[in-house]
Amino acid sequence: MAVHGIDLGTTNSAIARTGPDGRPEVLAGLSGELTTPSVVLFASPGEHVVGEGARREARLDPERVCTLVKRRMGDAQWRFVAHGKSWSAPAVSALILGSLVADARFATGEEPTAAVITVPAYFGDEERRATILAGAYAGLDVLDVLSEPIAAALAYGFGRLDGSADLGKSDSADDGSASAPPSETVLVYDLGGGTFDATVMELADRRISVLAVEGDHQLGGADWDERVALHLARRFCAEHPDAEDPLDDSAGSQALVLAAEQAKRALTDADATDVVVTHDGASVTVTLTRAQVDEMTAPLLRRTLDLTRSCIAEAERRGVPRVDRVLLVGGASRMPAVAQALQRELGLDPRLHDPDLAVARGAALYGEKKELERMVVADLRTRGRLRDGTPLEDAAPADLDDACRRVADAFGVPLAQVRRAVEIQVDTVVSRGFGVLAVNSAVGRLEPSWLVHRNDRLPIRTSRSYGTMRADQTEIQLTVVEQQGQAESSRPEDAKVLIVGGISGIPPGHDEGSEVRVTFEMGFDGVLHVTAFHVDAGIPLTLVATTGATLSQAEVARERDQLGRMRRRE
Ligand code: AMP
Numbered sequence: 001m002a003v004h005g006i007d008l009g010t011t012n013s014a015i016a017r018t019g020p021d022g023r024p025e026v027l028a029g030l031s032g033e034l035t036t037p038s039v040v041l042f043a044s045p046g047e048h049v050v051g052e053g054a055r056r057e058a059r060l061d062p063e064r065v066c067t068l069v070k071r072r073m074g075d076a077q078w079r080f081v082a083h084g085k086s087w088s089a090p091a092v093s094a095l096i097l098g099s100l101v102a103d104a105r106f107a108t109g110e111e112p113t114a115a116v117i118t119v120p121a122y123f124g125d126e127e128r129r130a131t132i133l134a135g136a137y138a139g140l141d142v143l144d145v146l147s148e149p150i151a152a153a154l155a156y157g158f159g160r161l162d163g164s165a166d167l168g169k170s171d172s173a174d175d176g177s178a179s180a181p182p183s184e185t186v187l188v189y190d191l192g193g194g195t196f197d198a199t200v201m202e203l204a205d206r207r208i209s210v211l212a213v214e215g216d217h218q219l220g221g222a223d224w225d226e227r228v229a230l231h232l233a234r235r236f237c238a239e240h241p242d243a244e245d246p247l248d249d250s251a252g253s254q255a256l257v258l259a260a261e262q263a264k265r266a267l268t269d270a271d272a273t274d275v276v277v278t279h280d281g282a283s284v285t286v287t288l289t290r291a292q293v294d295e296m297t298a299p300l301l302r303r304t305l306d307l308t309r310s311c312i313a314e315a316e317r318r319g320v321p322r323v324d325r326v327l328l329v330g331g332a333s334r335m336p337a338v339a340q341a342l343q344r345e346l347g348l349d350p351r352l353h354d355p356d357l358a359v360a361r362g363a364a365l366y367g368e369k370k371e372l373e374r375m376v377v378a379d380l381r382t383r384g385r386l387r388d389g390t391p392l393e394d395a396a397p398a399d400l401d402d403a404c405r406r407v408a409d410a411f412g413v414p415l416a417q418v419r420r421a422v423e424i425q426v427d428t429v430v431s432r433g434f435g436v437l438a439v440n441s442a443v444g445r446l447e448p449s450w451l452v453h454r455n456d457r458l459p460i461r462t463s464r465s466y467g468t469m470r471a472d473q474t475e476i477q478l479t480v481v482e483q484q485g486q487a488e489s490s491r492p493e494d495a496k497v498l499i500v501g502g503i504s505g506i507p508p509g510h511d512e513g514s515e516v517r518v519t520f521e522m523g524f525d526g527v528l529h530v531t532a533f534h535v536d537a538g539i540p541l542t543l544v545a546t547t548g549a550t551l552s553q554a555e556v557a558r559e560r561d562q563l564g565r566m567r568r569r570e
Helices: 052-057 089-108 125-137 148-162 221-239 250-269 290-296 298-317 336-346 358-382 397-411 415-423 553-564
Strands: 004-007 012-018 024-026 040-044 047-050 080-082 085-087 114-119 141-147 184-191 196-203 207-216 272-279 282-289 325-329 350-352 425-427 434-440 445-452 460-467 476-482 496-503 515-522 528-534 539-544
Touching: 004 089, 004 148, 004 358, 012 089, 012 358, 024 358, 040 052, 040 089, 047 052, 047 089, 085 553, 089 125, 089 553, 114 125, 114 148, 114 358, 125 141, 125 496, 125 553, 141 148, 141 358, 148 184, 148 196, 148 207, 148 325, 148 358, 184 298, 184 336, 196 298, 207 298, 221 250, 221 272, 221 282, 221 290, 221 298, 250 272, 250 282, 250 290, 282 290, 290 298, 290 336, 298 336, 325 336, 325 358, 336 350, 358 397, 358 415, 397 415, 434 515, 445 460, 445 515, 476 528, 496 528, 496 539
Parallel strands: 004 114, 114 141, 184 325, 207 425, 325 350
Antiparallel strands: 004 012, 012 024, 040 047, 080 085, 184 196, 196 207, 272 282, 434 445, 434 476, 460 515, 476 496, 515 528, 528 539
């Protein structure tokens, strides 16, 4: 069985699965490390290195080392070029996934085949599709993409139900008894290496309901590193005006960013640290204090606070008046300034919650849930206790109980574990608005007409009707767009085009204003499916958002082939 949970992070990644006792365990590869740097070194045309080895070589061989690829997910134009071959973001990510799969194989002796991969809550449709493609490239059946804060909450919620404190290393579940703990409203402040997410959710006994999400996937610990690196470069140049600026040289800037990252980490535990900057035959020792770094990075922290505030305000609008608990996840949330600012400015009392591993653990729990649920559904269907296409909630409680029992017996899984998997419900919301471009007749302009709004509850199925522009119109063009900024805008240029499709070959004879019904559907994975229908002509058009920024089929075939010929160097 064992669906694996994968945290495919901007800077670090991890793979987990649930053990025989139902607890999630993170799997280490040969190196013994539980996390793998999300760094790929293209060592030769047919060989690559993933992880710490690649990270170390990044200083010496920056042209061949790809870092922070997660920030490029969903950008179809972006390519990493090494040894004359080009790699899309999903292809580079597939190499990282391949390394995690190898680690899991090493740890368990089993071949991972199915996985749940986590994504930032704020990832849009294309980034989610790119993640699914990366999984497929790595030979994985991606059962779902799960938002990272939900994964973190699942790990935390499991700790609450289980009464175990070990999931939250520094945050024991003080009410963790085996009986149902009271429900609480939780804010997950997730500051990773390259992304920031704020999520407010309600945790009831067996239900996680996301109320609001906010975020910025171009904001993370790496931005702190850049600010510090800039400061170090300035100090170096001031000291050695005749030497080359290390930032003008790729190896120099790579080294500087690594030094900055180390200094930032050191300042989590110490008030001051020394950094030696050596470049172009010159050297300077810069003493950095935590206060200095906090000051130079204050605008970055402020942005996370603003997003957090707006996320809480949205939850308030949804009738949740207060936050009971704040969970800090993501490595960069370790910086003392984070907890201090949340306390000082928002009056919250944050706790670190297993910042590096909670997401992978939660993904493993969710993977197990999906798998057990699938088996229970299959059992009910084969026995004629659940009709095809009907959800599990429709099964009679006695039938459901029997099915759980049979699955537990057949697979040697404790009954309580099967029941828990089936009972846990995750309600989530969409992180962006989605719409189509349509002429607004009041102003005579083409504008986005929003069908799905940020923070709408998933799953979504919504339809809206539009009228044709002319009589005898033989073609209709449909442009599906995604919201980019914080708010829905009426300017087409503010939205990202996801799909351009059309209905053609419409026979003449239909009036101006003939009804074209557009339907948007989105499941828990946040992936959008669009259908359009010319009602009078009875002509349907089904569109799956695979054009636009995602890769063409030819490109996918080429990359599959390229990946197939790549060997991983340990
Ligand atoms: P993640 O994406 O969750 O693995 O987080 C990685 C980010 O956390 C990187 O920017 C790291 O530099 C940062 N990070 C990890 N440990 C620490 C620490 N002790 N203090 C400050 N930042 C850290």
